[in-house]
Structures are given as structure tokens and as C-alpha cells.
Amino acid sequence: MTDKLQLHSSRTIGFNICLILRDLVIDMGKIRVAIAGVGNCCSALVQSAIFYKKETIGLIHNDVGGMGPTDIEIVGAIDIDSRKVGKDLSRAIFEDPNVAPKVNDVPALGIKVVRGPELDGAAGVLKELITVDGSRPVDIAKYLRDAKAEVLVNLLPTGATKASKFYAKAALNAGCAFINCTPAKIATDDKWIRSFAEKKLPLVGDDLISQIGGTALHMGLLDLLNRRGVIVDKTYQLDIGGSMEAYGVLEDYRREEKRKVKADAIKLVLPPESKVATGTSDYVSFMKDKRTSYFFVHARNFLGAEVVADIFFRTQDSSNGAGMLTDIIRGVKLAMNRKLGGQIPSISAYGFKSPLVRTSVTEAQKWFEDFVAGKRKS
Ligand SMILES: NC(=O)c1ccc[n+]([C@@H]2O[C@H](COP(=O)([O-])OP(=O)(O)OC[C@H]3O[C@@H](n4cnc5c(N)ncnc54)[C@H](O)[C@@H]3O)[C@@H](O)[C@H]2O)c1
Structure with a gap:
């Protein structure tokens, strides 16, 4: 009986050590990212994790706060299109109606695209292009927690305002930072900024600006x-x-x-x-x-x-969108490491068309670089 207890407690200790080690690994290296919207920009981002293992061409910054582009690890993917839902992300990114080119093969990632709620994601003319999956949506906040995602990137279509807000709320509930690449007014809205600030979670947006669009x-x-x-x-x-x-x-x-x-x-x-x-x-x-x-x-x-x-x-x-997103994700991870929550003006001004505080392209890049170097607080 005593032996069994000892075995049980040493197993428990072993399990806890595993958890601690896992959390250490999360903190030290990779940025655990989930994506809502497995469209073209997502395709380029996923492919970049392979591409930049051997290349440095075309990056705005190779190093952002000690992190390289391949430190971005996709741990979750959400969509509503039946051609993507249920498939491994490595295959889903090449399904119709995506048109992003295949730059390199992507090995199976072990991440199945899950079904999110439709809301206004396939409204109007998008109904002609998106084939909405017949399955029931999963509980997104739980999914993000189970995937141990640190950041949720919102890559829904322009105009999907209700769905974008739904994902912002799910990120809040799951304890994830939120990157709003769509024009939906989220990272420029006081209410959302306060909610993310209270939970010490970074919120950046709105409307991703391409690397050179x-x-x-x-x-x-x-x-x-x-x-x-x-x-x-x-x-x-x-x-x-x-x-x-x-x-x-x-x-x-x-x-x-x-x-x-x-x-x-x-x-x-x-x-x-x-x-x-x-x-x-x-x-x-x-x-x-x-x-x-x-x-x-x-x-x-x-x-x-x-x-x-x-x-x-x-x-x-x-690739133009993902080129900028690669910097934004690393900037957001840096903000998390520094325990910053709510709006991060330097990241939003640099990476988005509709930031809370606006400045010129050159000045915004300097803000971002100063933030990364620790010369700016946020
Ligand atoms: N160059 C760029 O890629 C770039 C630049 C600036 C801004 N943006 C913004 O980024 C966003 C994404 O761009 P994209 O070209 O990758 O879009 P896309 O149209 O290729 O992909 C959108 C994806 O969202 C999915 N979707 C729709 N409703 C959904 C829901 N409710 N839940 C989950 N998934 C849903 C669609 O099925 C599709 O796979 C857009 O809002 C766009 O304005 C992109």
C-alpha cells in the first residue's frame, strides 16, 4: 500500500515536473499561436515556418527581441469552410477558395482545423465562395485553452464584424492576446482595450497593413x-x-x-x-x-x-500580409513577456492601417524597433 502510494506520488511529482518543463519551454522559445480564418494570409504564415528555416530573404526583421520567424508555432486553427474543417492545417491551407501559392511542401502538423461559429463570416457575396461546414461549432475558448494558445490571430474576411468580436471575447476568456487583422473596430474600441488591459493581455489592430502594399x-x-x-x-x-x-x-x-x-x-x-x-x-x-x-x-x-x-x-x-504579421506576433509575445496588457500603441501603429495612435510609416517602424529594444514602454 505504502509502495503504491509512493509510486503514485512520484508519478504525480513527475507529471508536475513535466508541466513545469513544458511551461518553461513555452516561455523560453516558441510563440503558441492560434488562427481564426484559414485563408490566404494564414497559408503564407504557415508556409513561412518552413521557408525561414533555410532563408532570410524578404524579412523586415530577422530578430525581434531574440525571436526568429520560425519561433512562431501554430497550435490551433479555426474555420467554417467544409473544405478546411477537419483537415490537417498543412492540407487545409491549400484548399479552395484559397489562392495563395504553394511556396514549399508543408509536412503534416497534427493540427486539425476546427469548426468555428459562422455569424457574419460568410455573409453576402462570400456565400458564393465559402461552403459552410454542416458540423456544430466547437467551444472556442475551451479549444484555445486546451491548445495552450498564447495569441489568437483574427484573419476573418473584411466585414465579419460580429464573428471578429466573438473571437476577441473567446481570446479574453481563454487568456490569449488578440491580434485583429480585420477592419472590425476592436483594438481601437475603449471597451475592448479596457477588458484586455484588466486581464493583462495585449490587444493590437485594427486592419493589418501589408509589408509593402x-x-x-x-x-x-x-x-x-x-x-x-x-x-x-x-x-x-x-x-x-x-x-x-x-x-x-x-x-x-x-x-x-x-x-x-x-x-x-x-x-x-x-x-x-x-x-x-x-x-x-x-x-x-x-x-x-x-x-x-x-x-x-x-x-x-x-x-x-x-x-x-x-x-x-x-x-x-x-505573403505581403504574413510578412508583417510575423513581426507583429513576435512583438506581441514580447509585450506578454513584459506583462503588458491592453493596447500596445507602438505595435498597432507599425502593423495596422487603423491604429489607435497614428503616425507615418517611418516613424511607426521606429516606435516598434524602440519598443523591441526596450526604449519605449508600449
Ligand atoms: N495582405 C493580406 O493578406 C492582408 C493585408 C491587410 C489586411 N488583411 C486582412 O486580413 C484578413 C484575412 O485576409 P485573407 O486574405 O487571409 O482572407 P481570406 O478571405 O483568404 O480568408 C478568410 C478565412 O476566414 C474564414 N472564415 C469566415 N468566417 C469565419 C468564421 N466565422 N470563423 C472562422 N473562419 C471564418 C473563411 O472561410 C476563410 O478561410 C482580412 O480581413 C483582410 O482584410 C490581409
């Missing part, structure tokens, strides 16, 4: 003209893409949501009387994951002389 290039160009004393009176930026995101924003309410976010970002560096037009303009299916952006700038410089820029710009959407 239309908005970043437009903002950077206008900032340069501004610094050189060039007065911009008219400018527009129009996009054409072939992804589900590009299709979704054909719908008026999604288009308006995106247009407002982009216009607000651009206006920061322009005189108030300038005429600005921005917005995703059209969907062409054969473009797939490619995005073409057209920029027009009309301005005046010395002696009132005319300056005109007409620019054609081609990028790939999924």
Missing part, C-alpha cells in the same frame, strides 16, 4: 513629398486582385469599410483640403493572389510647378 507605399510616398515641401492636392490609389478578400470587397459595405480605413491612413500626411480617393476597386479572378495597385498623385513644388506621379505596382497579397 498599396497603403504603405502610398503613405510612404506622400510622406516623402510632404517632407520635401511638395503640396499634394489630388491623389488616388486603386487595387485589382483575385482573392476572396478582393471579391468580398465588391460588396458596398465592405468596400466602404476598407475605403475609409485607407483614406484615413493616407490623409495623415496631406493638407486637409487635398482630394483623396482610395479603395479596392475590382476583382479579376485570374489575378488570384496577385494585386495590382495604381497610384496617381498630382502636386505642386517650388514656384508652384506641377509634379505628377502615375505608378503601377504589383505585389502578392498573402
Whole structure:
């Protein structure tokens, strides 16, 4: 009997040591990330974990607070599309309607995509592209806790506001930081900021800015003209893409949501009387994951002389988003290590089109780098 008890207690001690060791491993190295929305951006992020084992090309920062891009470990994945739900994440990322290219093979990850609640995730025209799975949604907060996720990344389609808020709440309940890549107003909303601050969980967003997409290039160009004393009176930026995101924003309410976010970002560096037009303009299916952006700038410089820029710009959407997300996730982990909760303005200003505190692209990157270096508190 005594022997049995001793065996039992040594097993319990052994189990507890395992738990402690596991938590130590979590703290020291990998960032345990769950993703809501196994779409194109998710596909690029998952593939990057393999790609960057051998490469460093195209990273904004190789090292963020001692963490590399391959320190991001996906531990959970949620979607509603029957072509993705129930499949290993390594296969789900290549299913229709995703159009992100296959950059490298992804071995089985042992993470099955689980069914989330639909809410407004497949509303309107997205019904034509998303095949909603017939199974019942799982308890997301429990799923996140069981997966020991530290961060939940919200990669739902633009316009999925109710569903995005649902995932923010689930992250709060599960004790996860929340990264809102969608334009839904969450990381800029006082109520959400307070709730995450109370639980000492970082909250960043809203609306991911691509590593070098239309908005970043437009903002950077206008900032340069501004610094050189060039007065911009008219400018527009129009996009054409072939992804589900590009299709979704054909719908008026999604288009308006995106247009407002982009216009607000651009206006920061322009005189108030300038005429600005921005917005995703059209969907062409054969473009797939490619995005073409057209920029027009009309301005005046010395002696009132005319300056005109007409620019054609081609990028790939999924990798462009994931390129920035890779930095954001590591920044958020750093904030968690520093026991910070609520809004982290340096991360949001750097990585999102609609942050709580807005500044130029160059300044925002400096804020982020200063935060990482410990020269800024948040
Ligand atoms: N370059 C980029 O990738 C980029 C840049 C800036 C912003 N964003 C934003 O990131 C978000 C994701 O972009 P994407 O191109 O990967 O989108 P996507 O359209 O390729 O994928 C969205 C995924 O969400 C799933 N989904 C829909 N409703 C859901 C629900 N209720 N629960 C779980 N899953 C649901 C869909 O089935 C799909 O798999 C968008 O809001 C977009 O505006 C992306």
C-alpha cells in the first residue's frame, strides 16, 4: 500500500515536473499561436515556418527581441469552410477558395482545423465562395485553452464584424492576446482595450497593413513629398486582385469599410483640403493572389510647378500580409513577456492601417524597433 502510494506520488511529482518543463519551454522559445480564418494570409504564415528555416530573404526583421520567424508555432486553427474543417492545417491551407501559392511542401502538423461559429463570416457575396461546414461549432475558448494558445490571430474576411468580436471575447476568456487583422473596430474600441488591459493581455489592430502594399507605399510616398515641401492636392490609389478578400470587397459595405480605413491612413500626411480617393476597386479572378495597385498623385513644388506621379505596382497579397504579421506576433509575445496588457500603441501603429495612435510609416517602424529594444514602454 505504502509502495503504491509512493509510486503514485512520484508519478504525480513527475507529471508536475513535466508541466513545469513544458511551461518553461513555452516561455523560453516558441510563440503558441492560434488562427481564426484559414485563408490566404494564414497559408503564407504557415508556409513561412518552413521557408525561414533555410532563408532570410524578404524579412523586415530577422530578430525581434531574440525571436526568429520560425519561433512562431501554430497550435490551433479555426474555420467554417467544409473544405478546411477537419483537415490537417498543412492540407487545409491549400484548399479552395484559397489562392495563395504553394511556396514549399508543408509536412503534416497534427493540427486539425476546427469548426468555428459562422455569424457574419460568410455573409453576402462570400456565400458564393465559402461552403459552410454542416458540423456544430466547437467551444472556442475551451479549444484555445486546451491548445495552450498564447495569441489568437483574427484573419476573418473584411466585414465579419460580429464573428471578429466573438473571437476577441473567446481570446479574453481563454487568456490569449488578440491580434485583429480585420477592419472590425476592436483594438481601437475603449471597451475592448479596457477588458484586455484588466486581464493583462495585449490587444493590437485594427486592419493589418501589408509589408509593402498599396497603403504603405502610398503613405510612404506622400510622406516623402510632404517632407520635401511638395503640396499634394489630388491623389488616388486603386487595387485589382483575385482573392476572396478582393471579391468580398465588391460588396458596398465592405468596400466602404476598407475605403475609409485607407483614406484615413493616407490623409495623415496631406493638407486637409487635398482630394483623396482610395479603395479596392475590382476583382479579376485570374489575378488570384496577385494585386495590382495604381497610384496617381498630382502636386505642386517650388514656384508652384506641377509634379505628377502615375505608378503601377504589383505585389502578392498573402505573403505581403504574413510578412508583417510575423513581426507583429513576435512583438506581441514580447509585450506578454513584459506583462503588458491592453493596447500596445507602438505595435498597432507599425502593423495596422487603423491604429489607435497614428503616425507615418517611418516613424511607426521606429516606435516598434524602440519598443523591441526596450526604449519605449508600449
Ligand atoms: N495582405 C493580406 O493578406 C492582408 C493585408 C491587410 C489586411 N488583411 C486582412 O486580413 C484578413 C484575412 O485576409 P485573407 O486574405 O487571409 O482572407 P481570406 O478571405 O483568404 O480568408 C478568410 C478565412 O476566414 C474564414 N472564415 C469566415 N468566417 C469565419 C468564421 N466565422 N470563423 C472562422 N473562419 C471564418 C473563411 O472561410 C476563410 O478561410 C482580412 O480581413 C483582410 O482584410 C490581409
